[in-house]
Amino acid sequence: MALSNWFLPHKDTYKKAHLISWEGLLIYALLFILLQVSFSIINYTKPGILGITANIDQKRLIELTNIERVKIGLSPVVENEALDKAAKHKAQNMFEENYWAHFAPSGKTPWDFILGSGYKFTFAGENLAKNFYSSEEVVAAWMASKTHKDNLLNSNYKDIGISVVEGVLNGQKTILVVQEFGTTEILAKKPAVEVQGQQIEVPQSEFKKPLLASAAEIKSIKSLVDPYQISKIAGFSVIILITILLTLDLWVLKRRGVFRISSQHIAHMALLSLAAGSLFMTSPGVIL
Amino acid sequence: MMSLNILAIGILIYLTWALIHHKRDKSLTLAIFIEYLLTALLSIILLIGVLI
Numbered sequence: 001m002a003l004s005n006w007f008l009p010h011k012d013t014y015k016k017a018h019l020i021s022w023e024g025l026l027i028y029a030l031l032f033i034l035l036q037v038s039f040s041i042i043n044y045t046k047p048g049i050l051g052i053t054a055n056i057d058q059k060r061l062i063e064l065t066n067i068e069r070v071k072i073g074l075s076p077v078v079e080n081e082a083l084d085k086a087a088k089h090k091a092q093n094m095f096e097e098n099y100w101a102h103f104a105p106s107g108k109t110p111w112d113f114i115l116g117s118g119y120k121f122t123f124a125g126e127n128l129a130k131n132f133y134s135s136e137e138v139v140a141a142w143m144a145s146k147t148h149k150d151n152l153l154n155s156n157y158k159d160i161g162i163s164v165v166e167g168v169l170n171g172q173k174t175i176l177v178v179q180e181f182g183t184t185e186i187l188a189k190k191p192a193v194e195v196q197g198q199q200i201e202v203p204q205s206e207f208k209k210p211l212l213a214s215a216a217e218i219k220s221i222k223s224l225v226d227p228y229q230i231s232k233i234a235g236f237s238v239i240i241l242i243t244i245l246l247t248l249d250l251w252v253l254k255r256r257g258v259f260r261i262s263s264q265h266i267a268h269m270a271l272l273s274l275a276a277g278s279l280f281m282t283s284p285g286v287i288l
Numbered sequence: 289m290m291s292l293n294i295l296a297i298g299i300l301i302y303l304t305w306a307l308i309h310h311k312r313d314k315s316l317t318l319a320i321f322i323e324y325l326l327t328a329l330l331s332i333i334l335l336i337g338v339l340i
Contacts, residue, residue, distance in 0.1 A: 275331035
């Protein structure tokens with residue numbers, strides 16, 4: 001089998017290059033699935049090897065939050081030590097119980113951490129984020145979601161607490177950001193917590209629970225490989241390879257003056273460009 | 289998720305266009321359609337790999 005047939009149309013039969021034949025496309029798809037399966041196996045067998053390394057700063061998150069609040073005429077929120085502690089407890093509990101939610105599988109609620117840290121709120125709220133690379137990305141993602149934006153820009157809040165904690169979640173090094181808001185001012189309505197756009201009334205009995213012990217420090221982990229960057233690089237490489245080969249195919253056929261009944265190269269290239277654009281825009285960051 | 293939605297809409301348009309174009313052109317064969325399907329599948333797999 002001639003090497004040129006892998007990259008260029010066959011000189012006699014004009015058959016497409018092997019690397020852009022349907023068999024080639026199938027192999028790319030299977031190799032990419034294999035890469036994702038390998039990541040899952042590594043997460044299971046060697047937890048903490050895969051993960052992202054980010055530069056998220058707690059003070060910068062508060063600053064960015066206040067910039068958004070001031071933009072619409074709200075008063076800035078003030079960092080509160082008890083809410084910082086609540087956010088840290090919440091993040092550590094997510095790593096300990098291995099979950100990603102506002103409510104723990106063990107039944108712990110957002111207000112358990114806030115009240116447990118000694119913050120007797122009349123109104124509070126919680127925003128979560130994971131796997132972002134920068135503070136700006138985190139706040140931008142919250143602002144792009146209606147429920148998180150409403151929470152962040154709620155006029156009732158006077159205080160804020162944020163924690164940025166690294167740990168292993170589902171076998172992967174993860175950076176969790178917990179943002180707790182609150183006020184202790186007397187409001188007309190009963191004490192409530194806003195979570196994902198829902199206001200949940202908190203019964204008075206919850207306010208009598210004992211305080212939480214100090215949160216233990218979680219050691220910083222250095223992950224070796226960022227699976228999202230590898231997936232992106234692999235994705236871009238496949239798209240660039242196919243686009244180059246399709247262009248070569250078009251050029252060679254035109255030069256030889258050959259007409260071949262085939263699928264439309266331009267349509268394939270248009271879809272691959274859209275995939276490349278989507279891949280470029282995509283971030284592994286998730287908010288809740 | 290927005291990028292996934294945009295790509296999903298792009299794929300729908302791409303496949304519909306492929307069907308109509310090759311049907312009118314009388315060049316619709318199983319091999320050609322499989323090529324479109326695999327290109328669409330590959331595009332979505334590449335994106336999902338980063339999202340999940």
